[in-house]
Amino acid sequence: MMDLIKSKIRLMLSNGDLYLMMAPFLILFLMFTVIPVMSSVLLSFTDFNLLEWPSFVGWDNYVKLFLEDKIFTITVKNTLLFALLTGPLSYFLSLFVAWMVNDLSPKIRTLFTFMFYAPSISGTMYFIWSLIFSGDIYGWVNGFLINTGILNEPVAWLNDSRYSLSIIMLVQLWMSMGAGFLAFIAGLQSIDRTLYESGSIDGVRNRWQELIYITLPSMGPQLLFGAVMQISASFSAGRISIALAGNPSTDYAANTIITHVIDYATIRYEMGYASAIATVLFMLMLITNSFIRRVLRKYN
Amino acid sequence: MALNLKLLRHRSTNHTKKISRSGWGNLLVLVFLLLLAAFSILPFIFAILQSFKPLDEIFIFPPRFFVNRPSLENYYLLSQLTKNMWVPFSRYSFNSVFVSITATVLHVVFASMCAYPLAKFKIPGSKMIFNVIVLSLLFTGEVTAIPSFILMSRTGMINNYLALILPPVASSLGLFLMKQFIEQMPDSIIEAARVDGSGNFRTLFSVVMPSVRPAWLTLIIFSFQGVWNREGLEFIYNEELKMLPTVLRQITSSGIARSGAAAAAAVLLMIPPITIFILSQSNIIETMAHSGIKE
Numbered sequence: 001m002m003d004l005i006k007s008k009i010r011l012m013l014s015n016g017d018l019y020l021m022m023a024p025f026l027i028l029f030l031m032f033t034v035i036p037v038m039s040s041v042l043l044s045f046t047d048f049n050l051l052e053w054p055s056f057v058g059w060d061n062y063v064k065l066f067l068e069d070k071i072f073t074i075t076v077k078n079t080l081l082f083a084l085l086t087g088p089l090s091y092f093l094s095l096f097v098a099w100m101v102n103d104l105s106p107k108i109r110t111l112f113t114f115m116f117y118a119p120s121i122s123g124t125m126y127f128i129w130s131l132i133f134s135g136d137i138y139g140w141v142n143g144f145l146i147n148t149g150i151l152n153e154p155v156a157w158l159n160d161s162r163y164s165l166s167i168i169m170l171v172q173l174w175m176s177m178g179a180g181f182l183a184f185i186a187g188l189q190s191i192d193r194t195l196y197e198s199g200s201i202d203g204v205r206n207r208w209q210e211l212i213y214i215t216l217p218s219m220g221p222q223l224l225f226g227a228v229m230q231i232s233a234s235f236s237a238g239r240i241s242i243a244l245a246g247n248p249s250t251d252y253a254a255n256t257i258i259t260h261v262i263d264y265a266t267i268r269y270e271m272g273y274a275s276a277i278a279t280v281l282f283m284l285m286l287i288t289n290s291f292i293r294r295v296l297r298k299y300n
Numbered sequence: 301m302a303l304n305l306k307l308l309r310h311r312s313t314n315h316t317k318k319i320s321r322s323g324w325g326n327l328l329v330l331v332f333l334l335l336l337a338a339f340s341i342l343p344f345i346f347a348i349l350q351s352f353k354p355l356d357e358i359f360i361f362p363p364r365f366f367v368n369r370p371s372l373e374n375y376y377l378l379s380q381l382t383k384n385m386w387v388p389f390s391r392y393s394f395n396s397v398f399v400s401i402t403a404t405v406l407h408v409v410f411a412s413m414c415a416y417p418l419a420k421f422k423i424p425g426s427k428m429i430f431n432v433i434v435l436s437l438l439f440t441g442e443v444t445a446i447p448s449f450i451l452m453s454r455t456g457m458i459n460n461y462l463a464l465i466l467p468p469v470a471s472s473l474g475l476f477l478m479k480q481f482i483e484q485m486p487d488s489i490i491e492a493a494r495v496d497g498s499g500n501f502r503t504l505f506s507v508v509m510p511s512v513r514p515a516w517l518t519l520i521i522f523s524f525q526g527v528w529n530r531e532g533l534e535f536i537y538n539e540e541l542k543m544l545p546t547v548l549r550q551i552t553s554s555g556i557a558r559s560g561a562a563a564a565a566a567v568l569l570m571i572p573p574i575t576i577f578i579l580s581q582s583n584i585i586e587t588m589a590h591s592g593i594k595e
Binding site: 008011012015017018019021022024025026028029031032033034035036037039040043050093097100101106107109110112113114115116117118119121122123124125127128129131132137138139140143144146147174177179182183185186187189190218221222224225228229231232235236258261262265266271274275278281282285286289 | 329333336337339340341343344346347350358359360361362363410411413414416417418421423424425429432433434435436437438439440442443444445446447448451455466467469470472473475476477479480481483484499500501504512514515517518521522525529566569570573574577578581582584
C-alpha cells in the first residue's frame with residue numbers, strides 16, 4: 001500500500017510540468033465551479049433566505065419536495081418530456097444534418113451551417129416566437145388563421161394550457177442545434193479522408209455503410225460530447241418557457257424543474273429549497289449520463 | 301482507430317467500384333434538409349425584417365412577413381438614444397470587445413493546456429479531474445449564482461473586469477471539447493515530437509494544436525458568443541464597466557414606443573458573433589490533409 005502511494009507520488013513529481021500546464025484552468029475551475037456547486041449542495045440541507053445566516057434543517061427540504069410539493073411532480077413530468085422527446089430528436093437531427101452538410105462545398109457548407117446554427121447565436125432569439133404566437137390578432141399564427149377563415153377569434157396560444165407546452169417544445173427544438181451540432185461538424189472535418197478510400201476498397205458500397213462502418217466509429221469522442229451537451233440542455237429547459245409562457249405558466253402546463261428552481265431562488269428567496277431542487281435535477285442528469293455513456297462505450 | 305471492416309472484407313468483389321448515391325434518395329434528403337433549414341432560418345429573418353419596419357407597420361392586420369416601406373427609423377432612434385448617454389457609447393463597445401476577446405483567447409489557451417495532459421498522459425488524478433469537469437456541465441447555474449457572488453465579493457472581483465473575464469475562462473465546455481479532439485490524435489505524432497526533443501509545452505502548441513484546428517475554431521465561436529451575450533449585471537455596478545447588451549437593453553426597454561429600437565439593437569448585437577462564426581466556419585478545412593499521417 002505504502003509502495004503504491006510512493007510510486008504514485010513519484011509519478012506525480014516526475015510529471016510536474018504537466019500539472020503546471022493544467023494549473024491555470026484548474027484553479028479558476030475550482031473557484032468558479034467546484035466551490036459554488038459544493039456550497040449549493042450544502043445549502044440544500046439548510047433554510048436560507050439570503051438575509052440571515054443559513055440554518056441547518058437536515059433532509060427537510062427533500063422531504064417537502066418529494067412528499068408535499070404537488071407542483072414539483074408536474075415539473076418533473078414536463079422536464080422528462082423535454083429530456084425524452086426534444087433531447088433525442090435534436091441529437092439525431094443534429095448528427096444527421098451535420099453529416100449531410102459535411103459533403104457540400106465549403107462555401108455552401110458554411111451557409112447551411114449558419115442557417116441551422118443561427119437560432120442559437122444570440123441566446124435570446126426565442127423572443128421572436130412570442131410575436132409569432134402572440135395572443136392578439138397581430139400575432140402571426142392568429143393573423144394567418146383568422147385571415148384564412150379557420151379561426152374566428154384569436155387564440156392565446158402561449159397562455160392556453162392545451163398548447164403552451166407543445167409550442168415551447170417546438171421552440172426548444174428550434175434552438176437546439178447548438179454546441180453538439182458544431183462539434184459534429186468539426187468532428188466530421190477531422191476524419192482522415194484516407195479511411196474512406198480504404199473503406200471503398202474494402203467494399204463499402206453506399207453512404208449508409210460509410211456512416212456506420214467509418215464515420216460513426218471515427219467520431220466517438222464527439223458523439224459523447226454532443227450527448228452530454230444535449231442532456232444538459234434538455235434537462236435544463238425552462239428559460240424559453242419563462243420568456244414565452246411566463247412563470248408560472250397557466251396551470252403550470254409549461255413549467256419545468258428549472259422554472260421551479262428559478263421561482264424559489266429569485267422570487268421566493270428560499271435558496272435552501274431551490275438548491276435541493278437543483279440537486280435532485282443534477283441526480284436525474286447523472287443517471288441519464290451514465291446510461292448514455294454505457295450506450296456509447298463501443299465507440300470510445 | 302476502431303475501424304471494423306472484417307464483415308465487409310470477404311464480401312467485396314469489385315475494388316474499383318465508387319460509392320453509389322441513388323438519385324431519388326438524394327433528392328428526398330435535399331428536400332428534407334431545405335425544409336429544415338427554412339424552419340430554422342425563417343424566424344431569424346423575421347426578427348431582422350422586424351427591425352426595418354416603421355412602428356405603424358409592426359401593428360397591422362393581417363401581419364406581414366416582408367416590410368412594405370422599409371425604413372431606418374428604428375436605427376435612427378437607437379442612435380439618438382445612444383447619443384444622450386452619460387458614458388460615451390464607444391466606452392461600452394470597448395468593454396464588450398475587450399472582455400470578449402480577452403476571455404476567449406485565455407479560455408482557448410488554458411482549456412487546451414489542461415486538456416492535453418488529461419487526454420494523452422496517464423498521470424495520477426487525471427481521470428477524476430476529467431469526470432468532475434464533465435459532471436459539472438450537468439449542474440444548473442441558477443443556484444450557484446449566490447455562492448459565486450459571495451466568492452467574488454470576498455476576492456474583490458466585484459466592479460472589476462475580472463468578474464466578467466475570469467468565470468468564462470474556466471468554462472467546462474471548452475475543456476471537454478478540446479479533450480475529446482486531442483484524445484483522437486494518433487500517439488505516434490506526439491511520440492515523434494518527443495523523440496525530436498520537444499518539451500510538453502512546445503509539443504502542445506506546435507504539434508497538437510495545428511492538428512485539432514477544427515476543435516479550437518469551433519471553441520472560439522462558443523466562447524466569444526457566450527461572453528459577448530453575457531450580462532454580468534450582478535457583478536458590475538460601475539456604469540463605465542458595463543457591457544453593450546446590458547446597456548442597450550436598459551435604454552430600449554421602455555415600452556412599445558421603443559420596441560422598434562429594441563429590435564434594431566438586437567440585430568446590431570448579433571453582428572460580431574455572426575462575423576466570428578463565419579470567419580471560423582469557413583476556416584475549418586480538412587486539416588488532416590495538411591498535418592500529416594493519421595492512424
